[in-house]
Amino acid sequence: MTTEKRPDRGDLARILSELGQEELIETLAERLSGADFNTLLLEVFRRRASGRKPAELLRGYKENRFVKPAVVDPIALKQLELDLLRIAQRHAFEPIQLSPVAPLGSCSAVAPADQNKIISALRGTEVVADVTNLIALHIADGIKSGKLLHEPDTLRYCTTHRHVRAQRFPDMPGFLPHFGLYAMVTAGRDGGSYSFELQALWEHIAAYRDMFRTQFEADIEILLNSRPGYTDGEGLLARAVQFLAERAPELTVTVNPEPNDNAYYKGLQFTIKTTIGDRVQYIGDGGYVDWTRQLLGGKKERMLISAIGLDRLLLR
8 A cells, every 4th residue: 555645844844934934833733722723724714715716616626536426336335335234233243324524633643544644624523534443432432431331241333434545546446535445343351361352353254254255155265464562462363363263164264474563453463355256355454453442541452443345346
C-alpha cells in the first residue's frame, strides 16, 4: 500500500512566509481551543464556498477523485452487505450502523496511522477511514459508562461501511479512493492462556468461512503472521495454529516464516485468501490491537479486529 506524502516543509515555509505568518501553524494547532479553531475554520470555508461559481463546482467534481460514484453495482453491493450481516448475526456478532464521521484522530491517536491518510473535517471530526477504530470507541465508551459489559462474556460487533482514504493508490482495479468494507470487532478481557485470543480468532475465521461458502461457494485459506507486541508472540502463534487445527482440521492454515516489524497489529495478524472462480484474492485481514487497552487504561483489555473488501468481491 502506498502512502500519501507529508506536506513538503519547503512549501509550508514558503506559504507562511508569503502570508507573513511564520507562527500560524503553531497558533492554530496549539494555542487555539478546539471550539475556537472550529469557529475560525467554519467562517473560512463559508467564505470559500460562498464565492464558488457553478462552473468551478463542476470542475471540482470532475477533478476530485474522492467524490465520484463507485463503479460497483449498488444493488449487488447492498445485497451482499445484508447477506454478510445476517450470516455474522448467526455467529453472535451484533450488527451496528455507524456514523459517516469519527472523532478527529480516531485512527492516528491509537494506531500507527498518518493523519495525512485521513480526510480531516470540521467540528472535531474526520471522515471514517477505518471503521474498526470507530467501533473500538463505541465499545470503550460503553464499557466506561457501564452500558456495556465485556466480562465474563465478550462483545461482538459487525458492520458494513463506506471508507475514504486519502493516500494515493496504484491505478489498478480494486485500489479505490472510497470503498466498502465488512468488518468485525471482538472485545473482552484477558482470561489467561490466550483464551480470549484463540476463541475470538476462531469466531472471526468461522464467520468468514461461512460467508464465503454461502455467498461464493468458495473456501478460504488463512495466512498467519507473527507481529511484535506480545511477550510471547511465537507461543501465541503456535497456540493459534494448534487451536485452528483442532476446530477445523480441513482449514488450510499457513504460517509466514518471514519476520515483520509491522506494529499495526499486536502479536498476530491473519490474512484471508480465497479463490472465486479462477481468481485468487487476498481479500482481507485482521489481528489483535491494543486500542481498548489505551482507551480504558487497563492492561487486561483485549480486542480483535478484521475486515474484508466488498467492492473487490463484486468487481470482475
